[in-house]
Amino acid sequence: MAKQAPQSDPAQDAPEVSAPKHSAVGLPAVGHTVRMAAEQMGARRAVSTLLKVNQHTGFDCPGCAWPEPDKPHAVEFCENGAKAVAEEATERRIRAEFFAAHPVAELAERSGYWLGQQGRLTQPMLLDEGATHYTPVSWDDAFALIAEELRALDTPDAAAFYTSGRTSNEAAFAYQLFARRLGTNNLPDCSNMCHESSGSALTETLGVGKGSVSLQDLYQADLIIVAGQNPGTNHPRMLAALERAKRAGATIVSVNPLPEAGLERFKNPQNVRGVVGNGTKLTDLFLQIRLGGDLALFRAVNRMILEQDGVDRAFVAEHCHGFEEFEAQALKTDRDEVLAATGLPWEQIEELGRLVLASRKVIVCWAMGLTQHKHSVPTIREVVNFLLLRGNVGRPGAGVCPVRGHSNVQGDRTMGIFERPSAAFLDALGAEFDFEPPREHGHDAVDTIRAMRDGRVKVFLAMGGNFVAATPDTEVTEAAMRRCRLTVHVSTKLNRSHLVTGARALILPTLGRTDRDTTAAGDQFVSVEDSMGQVHASRGRLRPPADDLLSETAIVCRVAQAVFGPEDSVPWAEFAADYDTLRDRIARVVPGFEDYNAKLHRPGGFTLPHGPRDSRTFPTATGKANFTVNPLTAPEVPPGRLLLQTLRSHDQYNTTIYGLDDRYRGIKGGRRVVLVNPADAAELGLTEGGYTDLVSEWTDGSERRAPHFRVVHYPVARGGAAAYYPETNVLVPLDSTADISNTPTSKAVVVRFEPDSGPVA
Template sequence: MKKPPRDEPRDDLTVTPPKTWAAGVPAVVHALEYSLAQTSPKETAVDLLTMNQVDGIDCPGCAWADPAPGHRHRNEYCENGAKHINDEATTRRITADFFREHSVFDLAQRSDLWLNQQGRLTEPMVKRPGSDHYEPISWRDALDLLAGELKALDSPDEAVFYTSGRVSNEAAFVLQLFARAYGTNNLPDCSNMCHESSGFALHETLGTGKGTVSLDDLHHADLIFLVGQNPGSNHPRQLSALEQAKRNGARIVAVNPLPEAGLLRFRNPQKASGVIGQGVRIADRFLHIRPGGDLALFQALNRLLLEAEDARPGTVLDHAFIRDSTSGFEEFAEHARRASWDDVTATTGLTREEIERVRDEVLRSKRVIVCWAMGITQHKHGVPTIREIVNFLLLRGNLGRAGAGACPVRGHSNVQGDRTMGIWEQMPDSFLDALRDEFGFDPPRAHGLDSVDSIKAMREGRIKVFLGVAGNFVRAAPDSAVTEEAMRNCRLTAHVSTKLNGSHTVCGQTALILPTLGRTERDHQAGGEQFVTVENSMSEVHTSRGRLKPASPLLLSEVAILCRLARRTLGAGPGNVRWEEFEADYGTIRDRISRIVPGLYDFNRRVARPGGIRLPNPVNEGVYRTATGKAVFTRNTWSVPDVPEGHLLLQTLRSHDQWNTIPYTLNDRYRGIHGSRRVVMVNPDDLSALSLAGGDRVDVVGVWHDDTERRAEGFEVVPYPTARGSAAAYYPETQVLVPLDSVADISNQPTSKGIVVRLERVTP
């Protein structure tokens, strides 16, 4: 284990050609190298050999599904999962001495990379009004302070309770129960910023906010679309599923503004063909689409399918499915037939011939799955785009049957479980009624604030207390300067965290750091050793049990922190919530969940079985809980983004060496970028038109219809095969460019994949 760095890593950019394949032996080497720099060989082995195994530790890195018990590798993890779990298991520690040495002002100048590398938080800390240093505080005093602020508010709606998808089902359920017993639905979460558009679109068209496919469906599809996602870096274990699908005969169409390594070829490091051979080709067709062009693409495909049916009646569309299981087809078809090829090609950057070749792939395929991620959701028309994808699936009956369906690929390991547990500011009355009947109090019914609206409310002084459970809200949120100003406007900010991050440096008048157990650690409570549960992207709920000794004897679990806070804030009321029992035995939480959440009946017994529980998806049972009682065809429109001459459309993205907002190094080896994150990737033809060249220093300046200048300073230009007219740069460094008011229609999700910018040359 290496000591934490005292100084920031030095920016020293070198650029090599982008990789044309993902994983292989280098993935193993890099995973072990990072892991052994964080912790001991013994703890590395314990983590890795139990990760994603039955009764082991669920990887906190992403929400990809595990193979069925009996079909898992002994090493069932990816490079980034190995890095993430050992980043949490690090033997580096932050003590009170660290905070005496470093003021909040000093820490605010540091990068999240440096902050994260300092190690695990070990005791509660407080920054008091007028002070610029955190200092130790006892758990009793910390929770009394937070509870006192909550009780002193004029209205429960002056507090927000934010959570990240890293938390367990049990902690998420307790958090939403506490917030609603307290009297508010202000429950923003990270999904507001990643897959909110998916939830709205799928609810409207299919009656469920979740994907419809299983891992087995993916293995047996004939055709798989990968749209607006980068599995090689963000969901690496998906590559193993795609490899299996290819071996079973599937074809894959990748649609993305960048030709990512994981979309091109996969060398499975657990197979000889991936170590000494060439591995498997992933994309049979790669569509180099412009950012935001996906709605136009799928509408063009739908027009082509309708025209193919006209030419060969009864052979293309699934008329029985459309007649019996859908509504709105005629209106949709009339609209789709009017799609203009001039508009389609201008918006997508693709030729008609490229799109027609994809149509031919569709016509040869009986079972089709569409996978997508934030390259779809983080656009102004994210919801209409996903609705158009649903139209595409409905036309040929590719829903509710094996090997076909909709697959939103989520990031955080339990972000879907959070929603199942009630973390949403707009939970339906059916859930709130079940809470009322189970706990004996009537939850508030008015919708609460999501992430964007919470920032606005803090900025305007309407929110006085911010409680964040996991995550790095300040860095994940848009419009960094506005978000920071809003947080500093709070009376108290508190974060339940395992490690230090940028959000701890942006404080209210009073600020608390409440250190918690990580998922890798043993969780002993009065009722014995506990386990928690999580839900993956494919609606499978299973256990996770930590194996390591806690980083500090002063750590509390998330459940314990929230239960103790609830007791101090609410006293004996309202209703019949037994917070002490919840803290002592998480099984009592699951007992109550089993009577509230459909599909989780007999929760404790069923989740203990190998593989856990797969929640029922009504779509796969032919049930559509929509306004019409059927799957809904929709009419969707788009407009070509208004990008003035001399400007580019910027998308933010993660590097390969990064987990959500936290970079692990300054490298992004798949893209050939090493030693710096302050880079902007631009197509060489666009650079020529802008009279720029690789290595030029620029400021990236956002263009929006207000008078605020949004500027990301000191970036180096890297020629890169981005789609023409677009650029790419790393998140969260470029969140400063995303206007708070630039949100997706309907879902209110920030549009981090569609920012109009100009590049201003900086003279040395």
């Protein structure tokens, strides 16, 4: 039997701190997985459900986007994936009585952890203008209210349609079709806060804004560089791929401001060595780089390659553009600037250079550590320069590997969730559905907040996610949300975004990945695209939390019917009843999805085409892979300040908080901690175990304060600090964004430390 939901928030006043771990997974991870799954689902339900995760006839994990191998293990999930499944497949339920007992103002004082632990949402709820409590509303009345507000807008651009990366391909395609049928490209999504910098840089340089490698490439690589990523917590199944690569002879280099247990040593619970032995040492060379120093590091190595004649001249001559300009700049790279930006000994940089020159097949993997800086796009372009120099694109065992977060964030973009769609996509969409899509670019996530703040967006619809907890500048974002006429959230679980609302608000509960989806046409399934461009089916098997719960696809189609009427030329009712009909239309709009339905019935699905990987063809403006010239830059931090990065604990996934521990970093029972190098702490007068307020500094002069953080001495790179989001999102200025991509700079927040103002209520 599942454990009951907590009645009160657990105390977080005195987190326990111990030494960080130096290995990941193993028996402790198995124990935590079993305990959480049993608490949420009960033992029998937990076993039967988890055995269907990431199986060909089961459902795709609602956690990360790491791909499945061609032949999945019987147990093809990780600790954090099991937590994500347990949170969704929980037996706990939120019904109307819960909302009657808890006014919105009271719920708004609860932690995100407590809210998420209350269980699955089961019926549509309305917060009417001036009301203190959510009350039940029928599906038809909810859809009529949305239609009323949308039709009352002066312009379709006064509405914004946000998408979380959990959303299926089918729901995402229907959602963007609805928004564009309405007349707007305001389609912000979670990628705007994460890998937008990757997409921007890769599209410019290679012509495709996705990674170019497969799992087979990882297994064949000579050298794998993992930069700005913590797979032990964020993508644990990646560790098994790295272990296999390591055993095949690969060298692994980790580049990160913090040592991370998962990259030090992996104890694979699926083999004896991982259970009773010492596991596998993964990292051969750890470069503890300063925050934001990655561009300088790759520039320095690029100069070494040029000086030691390590360039693949034939590849560059045949497939690349802009080499001469790049070479001229790279050869001028100043060693002292590199040392200042990276904080690394020159000997370590030279060692990386030697490893690169000794390796024919090189892969670079990265995540938020590279994408959330002002100079993130130039940094990733420099990574591409690095790979192009030695022909490491379009070669087995080599390429770019941006490791995406949420499970279908890449698929959503493929389906058209993008505020700046290509003309080709809009042409195909308009031709298929016989309408003229809007051509003016819409708002991304940051611009949506600005537009709500300024009164230009009045209706906000969110397909999943927890927008106010995922975005920067919390006080500004929440004030912006409250200016809306209507806010709508399609959700499986309660979160803070349901409590920071417009004048009126709707919560629309929906089916999750684990739930059986049955319509008048029979059992339905959806599809997703993983981080390596593999598309496969996902079939939920559990009885839904409520009999009249609707899927995301059905909700989108029902809203569209309410807005456009039953005579609309788009067959919304048909799409909602039979997803095959929707996929048939997708197949005629989105390249690579021809014979979509037939391909999904193959075990493991199908792989989307990728010109740079498949044939060394580059659909860029020049028709070739582009070398770029990127000014060498790094964050500047005034004396007496540190550069803060926000990050996840091991007990969270994005904004979902599973627990209050960060096991690998030695933190237990609390999240308001700030990790500081002991030498920096001594210079700033910060005592281990003491409490402090974090105050960020930005050009607008506004005070952004995160109070009452316990100081933890930790082996962070000098000049930097780290703390968990969403608690520290309040410190990230809305207007501090990456050049080109407009991604919030959550890994580069200048902070000062002020006396503790006391515990947070």
